Amino acid sequence: MNVGEIVEDALRYPLSDWKKVLIYGFIGLFTTTAVFRLFFAMDGLTNPGLILLLVFLELIVSIYFTGYFLQVIKLSLSDAKKLPQFNEVKEKLSDGIKVFIVGIVYMLPIILTISIFAILSEVALGIIINHAINNGFNLENILSILLNLGIGIGIFLAIMYMIVILPLFILSLVHMADNDSALVFAFKFHEIFNKIRGIGWINLISWYLSSGLIFLAILTFLGTFTLGVFSLLDSIDIGGLLISVVIVPYLYMYFARSSALIYMKKIGE
Template sequence: MNIVDNITSSLKYPLNDWVKILILTIISIIPIVNFISAGYMLRIIKSTLAGIDEVPGFDDLGELFIDGIKILIVSIVYMIVPLIIYFVALLPLMFTSDPYSMMSGLMSGLTIVILLIDIVVAIIFSLVLYPAIVNMALYDSELGAAFRFSEILDRIKAIGWGDYILWIIAIIVTSIVVGVILGIVGAILMIILIGFLVWFAMGAYLTMFQARSIGLLFSESME
């Protein structure tokens, strides 16, 4: 399955069960409870890797909630370095009292350089985050599996870095396009007061779409 087929198939996937989209929409707007959304994303990845085409259910909400917290932990760990660099970038600005002085200009320039480096570092870490979650799914939600870097890098190599980066670009572009379309539809439907529902459903739909897409991508690399 090429990238176009992957994206097309994944876009259709959530539409196989509108009730699941509605349930995930409701869950995603409730504070704390919305950790279940991330857990459900992991469940879709697991299901896809197992070769199941049916949209999974919401049984065992406790498991979904715990898996959601694990996804949050993994995301924080992978993004902690970019966050640290970001705060380091802001430090030079704290040592300048006169915004028009030469020193202020030098410090501002240093901040810009560090922020540019931070963007590169964040991109690198984000590229590894998706396959880290996939590796965790393969080991039945084992948290440590998300940090087995040699395995994670091997999974990316099995796909090919070029194809993987193309997939990343494709899924970002597709998500933006879908978001814009549903955003416009939601704005129009605000006239009959259901626009907010469409906006919330958009997040649920994109979660299911992205989870299915990454599951298909990595399942093919393991065949």
């Protein structure tokens, strides 16, 4: 399978069972407390206990949603053509927790980067304020600009980090899935990089860029078209709902499937 065939296979994969795509999308809706509140007519909820309950439910649904993503990877590694069922809840929750842990580890550099730049900005602000107090010059807009600039640089570096690290993060999940979901395999970087060398860096980059373009194209064109049509009908909320229930789960399934297929590829195939 070359990269083009992998992309084609992964694009067709969710289309084999639209019912499951829609169910997956519907589950994804409840990964935010806002939807929970709206669905249960509790939009004005202020009770701390109920708010904590909703947050807990959101977390459970998010873990299950992520666990299903890993299940798609597992089935794809076994060359199955069908999408996973929504049973085996315990296994999906277990897999989801592991994916969350891996994600947190990979996110730590981003959190640290933004935090460091925010702290540095605050330190700089303190220096300017002290200087202003002593010398009396006008601080008009300087404080907010400096703070926003520091945080902005941190966010920019974080985005660059995400772009570079994302394929490694995805392949670490696949490597974990390929080893009975054992968490330790997500951090066996020597094995993961050996696998990448077997895939070929050019093949991996080609898949990553192709998938990125597909993601942008589907989300931009179909998403914009959907919102545009329903805004004309004065039903933009329905357009947003369709994007969440159809386009987003489709993209999740595409990435799970294609990452498993590229993982199994070897140079020369």
